[in-house]
Structures are given as C-alpha cells and as structure tokens.
Amino acid sequence: QKEVEQDPGPLSVPEGAIVSLNCTYSNSAFQYFMWYRQYSRKGPELLMYTYSSGNKEDGRFTAQVDKSSKYISLFIRDSQPSDSATYLCAMSASNFGNEKLTFGTGTRLTIIP
C-alpha cells in the first residue's frame, strides 16, 4: 500500500462547477499538507499549504485536512478552463531537518468550457 493514495482520474467537469479532489494517507506522522498544480509539460507549482487539521481558503481554492480520517481535500469553486491541470497532493511529517515530501500520484482535471 502506498503511503499516499490519490485517484488519478481523469476528472472532467463543466466550467463553473465545484471540483473536489482528495487524497488519503497512512502515515499518522504527516502534519504538513500541500497541493501542487502541474500544467502539461511544466513543473509543479505550490497552490495551497496547510498545517495539521482544519481548513484554509485562498480565493476560489479551499484546502481541508482531517487528520482523524487521514484524508485531505482540495475544493475549487467556480472552476475555470485555466484550472485544467494535474493536481498533486503532498505531505510531510516535519517542516525542518530537510524532511522529504511524499506525493500522491496526481489527479488530472479538465474543465470543459
């Protein structure tokens, strides 16, 4: 079993819809949770960062972490064609000591105009 599981999709939704992307994990030591967006043929870019449980909102994006269920989500409101990309969750046990990031496999999202 992988440490981080993520449905690879692909996921296609119409423009304006709410998108829900999810990851589950098995390592209870993970405390730092990130979402990266990767456009085709580009490097990943950090979208959202959350520490421990709770919600974080940034514009149309909301990240949720439920540590009791070992489950994290990214919601995209009013989705736009420019949101079409692969979304990777990533997590780490620590933010110090050169801790490594463990990534999910990514979900490929397409927003249909």
Add this chain to the structure above:
Amino acid sequence: DTAVSQTPKYLVTQMGNDKSIKCEQNLGHDTMYWYKQDSKKFLKIMFSYNNKELIINETVPNRFSPKSPDKAHLNLHINSLELGDSAVYFCASSHPSGSVDTQYFGPGTRLTVL
C-alpha cells in the same frame, strides 16, 4: 527571470550511454532536490542537498550521482542508462533549509532512453 532552470529540456539517448542534467536556481535557496516523475505522473524524491551537502538519498541506483559545485547548482549524472530511466526529472529548491512548504520546481528534463 527564471527561478529554477534545467538543461537540457529534452534528452534522447541510447541505452548504456552516460548523460548529465544541470540545474541552477537564482533564488538564494539553501536546499536543492532532484525528483523523478514517471509516466503515471508519480513524483518521487531522489536526492536533496543542503549547502552542497547530501542530505537525502532515497533508494536510487548508484548509477545516479548528484553533484553540487555550489549552493546554486545541483547536477545529476547518470551512468549506463537503462530503459527504466526514461522519465521527467525535476530539480527543485527551497528555503529555509529543507522547508517543505516553499519548494520551487524547475520546468523538468524529459529523458527518453531508447
């Protein structure tokens, strides 16, 4: 202004050859990384360097040898290339040292081994 740059962008080579990929960051970061992304988009760390010192060395074949001549550069040399080495290789950097929440990725080098 490119933050993390990699050369070459594409690399096509024959099995058994030796090749290098170069990475440079102009962000003043202390830590640099190499990641491998396979055809299914799975991104896995290979190495990390902090101030030219090797910090993370995942279970990577010793055909892969990273070299950090200075804080701003981290190169990856691969000996005796195999078909399974075909992937996209990403360089990244972060600051403060080893901070997981501020990793900046380069554009990637797409390696194809024939």
